[in-house]
Amino acid sequence: MRVRVEVNGEQRVADDVWEGESLLYVLRERLGLPGSKNACEQGECGSCTVYLDDVAVCACLVAAGQAEGRRVRTIEGDGLEEVQQAFLETGAVQCGFCTPGLIVAAHDLLRRDPAPADPDIREALAGNLCRCTGYEKIMDAVRLAASRAKGRAACD
Amino acid sequence: MEFMRPTTLAEALAMKAATPEAVPIAGGTDVMVEINFDKRRPGALLDLSSVAELSAWDLRDDGTRIGAALPYARVIAEVGERAPGLAAAARTVGSPQIRNRGSVGGNLGSASPAGDAHPPLLADGSTVEIASVRGTRTVPAREFFTGPKKSVLEPDELVTAVLVPAPRGPQQFAKVGTRNAMVIAVCSFAVALDTEALTVGTGIGSAGPTPLRAVEAERFAAGLDWDADLPESAARRFGDLVAQAARPIDDVRGTAAYRRHALGVLARRTLTWAWAEYRRSGCA
Numbered sequence: 196m197r198v199r200v201e202v203n204g205e206q207r208v209a210d211d212v213w214e215g216e217s218l219l220y221v222l223r224e225r226l227g228l229p230g231s232k233n234a235c236e237q238g239e240c241g242s243c244t245v246y247l248d249d250v251a252v253c254a255c256l257v258a259a260g261q262a263e264g265r266r267v268r269t270i271e272g273d274g275l276e277e278v279q280q281a282f283l284e285t286g287a288v289q290c291g292f293c294t295p296g297l298i299v300a301a302h303d304l305l306r307r308d309p310a311p312a313d314p315d316i317r318e319a320l321a322g323n324l325c326r327c328t329g330y331e332k333i334m335d336a337v338r339l340a341a342s343r344a345k346g347r348a349a350c351d
Numbered sequence: 352m353e354f355m356r357p358t359t360l361a362e363a364l365a366m367k368a369a370t371p372e373a374v375p376i377a378g379g380t381d382v383m384v385e386i387n388f389d390k391r392r393p394g395a396l397l398d399l400s401s402v403a404e405l406s407a408w409d410l411r412d413d414g415t416r417i418g419a420a421l422p423y424a425r426v427i428a429e430v431g432e433r434a435p436g437l438a439a440a441a442r443t444v445g446s447p448q449i450r451n452r453g454s455v456g457g458n459l460g461s462a463s464p465a466g467d468a469h470p471p472l473l474a475d476g477s478t479v480e481i482a483s484v485r486g487t488r489t490v491p492a493r494e495f496f497t498g499p500k501k502s503v504l505e506p507d508e509l510v511t512a513v514l515v516p517a518p519r520g521p522q523q524f525a526k527v528g529t530r531n532a533m534v535i536a537v538c539s540f541a542v543a544l545d546t547e548a549l550t551v552g553t554g555i556g557s558a559g560p561t562p563l564r565a566v567e568a569e570r571f572a573a574g575l576d577w578d579a580d581l582p583e584s585a586a587r588r589f590g591d592l593v594a595q596a597a598r599p600i601d602d603v604r605g606t607a608a609y610r611r612h613a614l615g616v617l618a619r620r621t622l623t624w625a626w627a628e629y630r631r632s633g634c635a
Contacts, residue, residue, distance in 0.1 A: 215352050238446075258382075300448070
């Protein structure tokens with residue numbers, strides 16, 4: 196089937212999509228956007244976290260057809276730079292596999308709660324696994340991004 | 352595989368009637384896992400995510416009608432005060448990403464004994480609304496489950512909503528798992544106090560072939576002195592009766608013996624919390 200979806204502000208079309216295919220597969224294999232990572236394929240690891248109509252979701256659990264006519268923002272999209280920069284500066288990136296999903300999840304937290312307490316950060320990132328176990332640096336990154344966002348009227 | 356995209360409930364029901372083997376999908380948190388792992392190859396997927404009425408909620412005279420596909424995140428944010436037990440359970444579901452997609456309708460449709468939404472629906476006497484082209488019927492949540500992953504749902508039917516009665520007292524939910532997120536319950540328990548009827552509702556999760564009520568425990572709690580604090584001995588007795596009502600098995604998540612023990616603890620704690628809240632609120 197054909198799937199039409201707005202990705203990072205651009206209208207995209209994917210053809211010959213199998214009906215059981217995930218949005219993640221369409222993004223990575225058909226639309227040339229490998230930033231969202233494919234790991235557990237069961238919503239456990241959060242590596243494939245993207246925005247679907249502005250809601251953070253695991254792209255591996257969205258059927259491709261469910262994205263028809265909707266808006267998707269991936270790690271390749273605009274607006275995530277500040278969180279990304281904070282991850283770089285704090286050394287919150289080790290192997291980097293979990294990073295795209297964590298950046299989207301952290302961004303989603305910060306636009307809802309610009310000054311999260313540590314337990315709130317932990318809860319917001321509970322669906323993102325880092326196999327390098329670099330969680331302390333990741334906490335630092337989110338705290339840094341939050342402190343920078345604080346001075347601004349709105350995040351995003 | 353066919354991919355069906357109804358935009359109205361009437362259309363969805365017509366499609367389900369014409370293709371009863373079509374697997375309904377909303378948040379995809381169960382269905383896509385099975386497809387990704389090749390455990391299921393349905394002939395058709397019936398995508399309910401564009402059926403607006405399934406993702407809505409509204410107030411009724413006697414409670415709140417929560418659309419089957421309303422994601423848990425919205426259950427928590429929008430109807431949390433009207434369905435406190437369900438919202439408490441919803442907060443323990445998966446992760447933010449999962450709560451943004453998963454819904455009560457999916458939990459009911461899958462009918463796993465471990466579904467987090469089920470114990471509170473049993474405890475507060477919620478009703479499941481089921482529709483097909485033949486009409487709409489309601490089934491008490493307490494009668495919905497017939498076996499592991501089995502329910503009263505006919506092949507041409509869809510779960511369309513749950514009707515949660517207006518709370519008439521404190522409600523609590525507790526769950527045992529290996530971490531604070533992303534766990535399928537080892538066991539779980541919900542309690543709902545009805546401070547008008549002076550009764551207590553219960554729901555046991557993940558410790559039997561279906562979600563269960565603890566009828567003896569409910570009977571015992573109804574006989575408590577509602578004008579007094581809860582004696583510790585009564586909380587313990589309640590926990591024991593809940594543990595006895597469970598019908599757990601050994602599996603990868605825990606042993607039957609552990610589940611029974613943990614349930615007794617959860618029941619004792621949740622009743623104690625709910626009773627303290629009831630006494631504090633001054634309805635005594």
